Amino acid sequence: MPKSAKPHPGQLWFTIFLGMVLLCFFLGSLGFSSRARLTPMLVSGFGIVLCITEFINTYIKLKKEGVNGQPSERFIKIGGKLPQLVGLFAVYPLLLWMAGYLIATFVECMLGLMLTSYPVKKWIPIISAIVTIVLYITFKQFLLVPLPSGLLGIG
């Protein structure tokens, strides 16, 4: 068995998640014609076997070496601002579609700066406005990208 760093229980869950993704690919490939399904079926099947092996490896290692009493520093940090920021990033495409580029970017930048605790609070709206305008001019005017104007038609 590989002798690498001590595992974290989260690794087991992530392996299960990847295994599920691969299983979805495998099941999906069953619906293709015999020629088209060869590669995805082989690769996903191979991946599932690897995931099971990795799961067993990690599980044995966890049983053998035990989990640290304290969660590692890394995982304490993940519990902090990361989920909120991920949520913010996940909402951006929706905001982009609904409110358009100008509003979505301004709001995203402002909330992002607030979530990451930018030290000078009064500068947050100003920085957000500058970032939005600079990006808008660069992409819309110079690169001629039709940035989304949203349902409100702004931008």
Add this chain to the structure above:
Amino acid sequence: MDMFLQGLQMALTPEALIVIVAGAVVALITGALPGMGAGLTMALAIPLTFYMSPSLSLMLMGAIYTTCVYGGGITAILMEVPGTSGSAATCLDGYPMSKQGKAGTALGISLSASTLGALASTLLLMIFANLLLSIVLLFGPAEYFWTALMGLTIIVSVSQGAFLKGLIAASIGFLLSTVGMDPITGASRYTFGTLYLQDGLDIIPVLLGMFAMSQVLNLVEKKQATISETGKISGSVLEGLLAPFRYLRTTVRSIILGFVIGALPGVGYSVSNWIAYGMAKQTSSHPETFGHGDPEGVLAPEAANNATVGGALVPTLVLGIPGGETTAILLGSMLLHGLTPGLDLYTKNGPIVYAFYISLIVSSLVMFLLGFIAMRHVARLTTVPLSLLIPIIAILIFTGAFSINYNIMDVVMVVVLGLMGYGFRTFGYPPVCAVLAFILGPILEKNFNRAMILSQGTLLGLVPSPLSWALVVLTIVFLGYGIYTEYFRAGRKPIKD
């Protein structure tokens, strides 16, 4: 010769020079910012290259790649914080030199050694790429299939301590590449009836998500408010600039070492700088001074890390096998412009390749000038708060992703793949394996099918020549090496580029 002259014309236009200088300026700053580096900067630049000609796009990427590697040395010397993993060994003697009041000398050594390393490796790239090209002439579908498989195997094998995880990540990347229309039958795969997935996943959202977005999420984890505190510069810069010529043997050895290591897929500048440092120490008549501010301790890693750039480009341009994250991104940008690596690249787009070579030389010279002028100011930029960088980089990634196809779904893909990439990084799955499999997947599948059609369905069609047998053996050797290091050898650390 005609191609070279055409390339020269392309590389020396005012437009090209502006692109190179702009790329170098940005890369000098981002290279010095720990956590950003060449990969993230190049990924962020890809959407901009979409609006450029293929030659300008390659020149921009080359300028960023070369200069970023150098920029990492500035903060390594002044603050003991390497901007990129390629400058980690520079800290060992660079920072003690700064503490001794010789920061200017150390920065001069770094600048001069990096420039020489970049220039020499570009010349070596020109020579060795042409040599390797004569072998590629013998390639058929089976050989391309085995070369792509070998490239993938090497990357997975050198992800030491994560062999299984590397294979799993590669499986995911490969499967992502199968989304869309099947190249042979034309059947739709995993499209869920949507038009967006019909043409398959675009490489840009995959690169931006897996590399850039996941890196931004990693930055969120960093504890410190700013990357570092500013340092002071003292000591003679000129003395440092001349040092590589005073220690010529160390310079030449480090450049050759960097180039060779760079040419090995999966082993980038993060390894070459340490090996060059170790070699310089071992062969020195005064090894005891290493670690206490020895100029050779700065010279060796800095020459080697920039020499790695040229080496890494050999398999990328000739075989289409990127050795790591940065070359994978470069390859992605090439594919975006319809530039397929290999023989086609040199025969159909020869002038562009030569323009790229020349631009690398120009980039090295621009890097030298910029570094000389700006080294004092770049160090101050590392005091920019991370809380400012994170949202701005994220928005830049989203805007860049949207600007490729004007489709919000690409932004959604960046978020989804960014999360997956972050999970990969957090739990030790090398994201580079997934991205490489995504790039090499279609090459593997297409050439496998072609070889099978040519051989009328017999598996022997995969080994029609001695060259293909040699590639099979090499693939098995690399796979065996991966299994050996994973299960039978202890005390390894994962290699990251």
